[in-house]
Amino acid sequence: MKKSYLILMLGVATLAYSCKKDNEAVPDVNLFIKGETMTGQVNTKTAFAAGTNNGKGFTHQWKLDGTVVSSTYNYDFTPLKAGTYVIEYTASNSAGSFSHKYTVSVPVPVVEITPNSSKFIITVFEYLPAPGQFINEGLGSLAGAQKIIGDVSKTSMVTLGGFGGYVIFGFDHSVVNSTGADLAIYGNPIGGTTPFAEPGIVMVSQDANGNGKPDDEWYELAGSEYNNPLTIKNYEITYINPKGFANVSWTDNLGGSGTYDVNNFHKHNFYPEFAPNQEKLTLKGTLLPSTWGKNGSIFINSAFAWGYTDSWSIGDDYATKRYNSFDLDWAVDQTGKKIALKTIDFVKVYTGQREKGNTLLGEVSTEVKGAVDLGIK
Structure with a gap:
């Protein structure tokens, strides 16, 4: 009798746990900036952020070239010099994770030639x-x-x-x-x-x-x-x-x-x-x-x-x-x-x-x- 009762209780617990897992899903993320490639500017801020589409929360992680730079929903990226940067965002909960990668190209600043430009050293x-x-x-x-x-x-x-x-x-x-x-x-x-x-x-x-x-x-x-x-x-x-x-x-x-x-x-x-x-x-x-x-x-x-x-x-x-x-x-x-x-x-x-x-x-x-x-x- 004890053995049958134990088997029954384990079955109920397993069913309850399975139902709980079935009701969870990986983060449903709304990225404020879409796409995968973009162009930035030296010393100019680009605001990255992520929200939820279904009201259910999750953890955030932002990486810049492999280094964690933020654990909140947003990350402000201000490149200090020209180059190509990789920004990775990951949202996680108990059911899994969602990831997105941005490649940001930041060109060298150029001072354009104008009609008043001098050809000599200044x-x-x-x-x-x-x-x-x-x-x-x-x-x-x-x-x-x-x-x-x-x-x-x-x-x-x-x-x-x-x-x-x-x-x-x-x-x-x-x-x-x-x-x-x-x-x-x-x-x-x-x-x-x-x-x-x-x-x-x-x-x-x-x-x-x-x-x-x-x-x-x-x-x-x-x-x-x-x-x-x-x-x-x-x-x-x-x-x-x-x-x-x-x-x-x-x-x-x-x-x-x-x-x-x-x-x-x-x-x-x-x-x-x-x-x-x-x-x-x-x-x-x-x-x-x-x-x-x-x-x-x-x-x-x-x-x-x-x-x-x-x-x-x-x-x-x-x-x-x-x-x-x-x-x-x-x-x-x-x-x-x-x-x-x-x-x-x-x-x-x-x-x-x-x-x-x-x-x-x-x-x-x-x-x-x-x-x-x-x-x-």
Whole structure:
């Protein structure tokens, strides 16, 4: 009798539980934003939310690129930079779950060209030269760097000192990647049988976070020597401030060391006295091979074929154009992978050779007179 009663009670309990489960269903979700793909904007909020269609509640979970970002019914997504983002929503109850995935494409902000746009530099964002003979003089001062703004027909220019010294500038619009050369950068190289080039490497960046500052990823415009076995990628050099008129010592990340030597034409400290760190200065980049030598009794520094500024390059037809030209299609990332850029907003130029020269001519130091967006006539 006890056994029969127990079996009966178990059957009733099982029936009751089954009926309860039969009355439940997975969440019936009403998503406020439909679809699976959409376009967002940098620093602009998109409000995602989910409700119920039948009045029955459930738990919520929102993930951004695999990381949980909200456990409430809503999630406000504000992308801080351009990119592709995946937002996953999951609603759950005891009967199961409902999931939906959004793919949000956020394009790089673009400052459009208008009839009033200038083809010349309008802003110098940063100037940090390496040690050199003109540093702390007019050509190598913060005030001097501002003089490359505007029309390139003027005679003013800025010097970047030894390897790694740089200047960062921009225009009043985004430079568009069109067919052929997109940028022209002016220097003061010498051609002919006694050439004197001071090759500068050019890098570009997009304003991916939309803040108007050059603090996003940089891409090198790979010139003719990028794949040269003698070219050294990821090179670092550290200069030591002599705190006076004396040779500037350096060490590098390859175990090398040396000096940039002072001369009697510029009797002052060659180390930039406006650098944030007045003890030492570390600069990084791609180190180009030296082209220093002599033609008879005359010292020369030969140009590379193409792709570097302040270089009398045949491939650039410098003799005719009087500038070095650059194609945004040359852009590569830190691993050497080609990067397709529709536009760029910032340009960085740095001295690409580590050549001390001599006490007569001084070091090889890239000079910049100005730049032009070739897309604006």
